[in-house]
Amino acid sequence: MAGKSRANSRTNExxxxxxxxxxxxxxxxxxxxxxxxxxxxxxxxxxxxxxDHIILAPNNPDFITxxxxxxxxxxxNVPVLCINQNPIExxxxxxxxxxxxxxxxxxVAGLILAFPYVFWEFWSFFRPALYxxxxxxxxxxxxxxxxxxxxxxxxxxxxxxxxxxxxxxSYRVSDIVTNQINITxxxxxxxxxxxxxxxxxxxxxxxxxxxxxxxxxxxxxRKYRRHAIVLVLVVAAVIxxxxxxxxxxxxxxxxxxxxxxxxxxxxxVRNKEKAEAAEAEAEAAAERAAKEKAREKAKAAxxxxxxxxxxxxxxxxxEPGISPEADAAGSEAKAKDEADGTSRNDNPDxxxxxxxxxxx
Numbered sequence: 401m402a403g404k405s406r407a408n409s410r411t412n413e414x415x416x417x418x419x420x421x422x423x424x425x426x427x428x429x430x431x432x433x434x435x436x437x438x439x440x441x442x443x444x445x446x447x448x449x450x451x452d453h454i455i456l457a458p459n460n461p462d463f464i465t466x467x468x469x470x471x472x473x474x475x476x477n478v479p480v481l482c483i484n485q486n487p488i489e490x491x492x493x494x495x496x497x498x499x500x501x502x503x504x505x506x507x508v509a510g511l512i513l514a515f516p517y518v519f520w521e522f523w524s525f526f527r528p529a530l531y532x533x534x535x536x537x538x539x540x541x542x543x544x545x546x547x548x549x550x551x552x553x554x555x556x557x558x559x560x561x562x563x564x565x566x567x568x569x570s571y572r573v574s575d576i577v578t579n580q581i582n583i584t585x586x587x588x589x590x591x592x593x594x595x596x597x598x599x600x601x602x603x604x605x606x607x608x609x610x611x612x613x614x615x616x617x618x619x620x621x622r623k624y625r626r627h628a629i630v631l632v633l634v635v636a637a638v639i640x641x642x643x644x645x646x647x648x649x650x651x652x653x654x655x656x657x658x659x660x661x662x663x664x665x666x667x668x669v670r671n672k673e674k675a676e677a678a679e680a681e682a683e684a685a686a687e688r689a690a691k692e693k694a695r696e697k698a699k700a701a702x703x704x705x706x707x708x709x710x711x712x713x714x715x716x717x718x719e720p721g722i723s724p725e726a727d728a729a730g731s732e733a734k735a736k737d738e739a740d741g742t743s744r745n746d747n748p749d750x751x752x753x754x755x756x757x758x759x760x
Contacts, residue, residue: 428522429521432514432517432521435514435521436510436511436514438514439509439511440510441506441510443510444503447502451505455587455590458590459488459565459569459586460487464558465558465559466484469482469562470482470483484566484569488569489580490583490586491582492582492584493582497584500584501587515546516542523542541605544604545602548605549598552600553597556595556597556598559650560594561594563649564593565590603658604660607665608665608668610665612668616665617669621662628658629655632654632655633647635650636648636651636654
């Protein structure tokens, strides 16, 4: 029923009004939310997998990142790299704290699971507004956006999260203060780091569209490259242990992502300039073709006039005693006489009645 009503809501010209666009957007949002809810229900059911093997795993010394860093610390003789060997003790200070946390984590997991479909729904809404050329350039946007988001989530979960837990969980302003981490605070940190990394990895997609509409240029990104490097290094220094290896481990992928975005912006601008040049060349060629056609038409008209004048001259040479003007006047008189004779033949009663009227 909903699809039928949306199909009938279009105008006769195939266009949609503002309210009809809102109706269409509402259905896209409803379907996207439904996908998130379905993913959240699945995550809610598999509680043990979500919490024991995913959310709480980076706090465990047996987590893959913690084990690899400990092996690396033994090889390079840098003990500070061996992180999270003393798991943080988590507490819950509210009666409904764990149940609320369960619901929140289920919703976040549902969003991550349903992200490709959610992005596809919104892309399906905006795609008809693009020109055919823009659709061609944006082909594969859903696949690339989903892939980059998943890579960002994995990077944030396996790399940044263990380093953040080790730094934030062991940091003390004084030995008198003991850390008692609330489960809500721990899970909020883990999910925020993972989601932030996923959104950050969407930078090439954002740069692509901004470069397409002319808002962002590769020259601008090159100009502020130093600022971006400083910002990335500062963030990496805050969330990692005080060693150069951990900072490089976090900052290098982000810097490579920034450089890749510059290359994407440069390619987009180059393709845009080529397309504009080709379009200008096509318009110039069409204008030249129109001028050539008009020139050929003028030549044909001149040739026709010349042929007509040549025919009149030849006719004048065949009858030298009669000028072309007199010949034309005689032809008109002859045509008039023939017309008068035809009119008299068409009215016999009037012709027969004329003598009677004369006698009277």
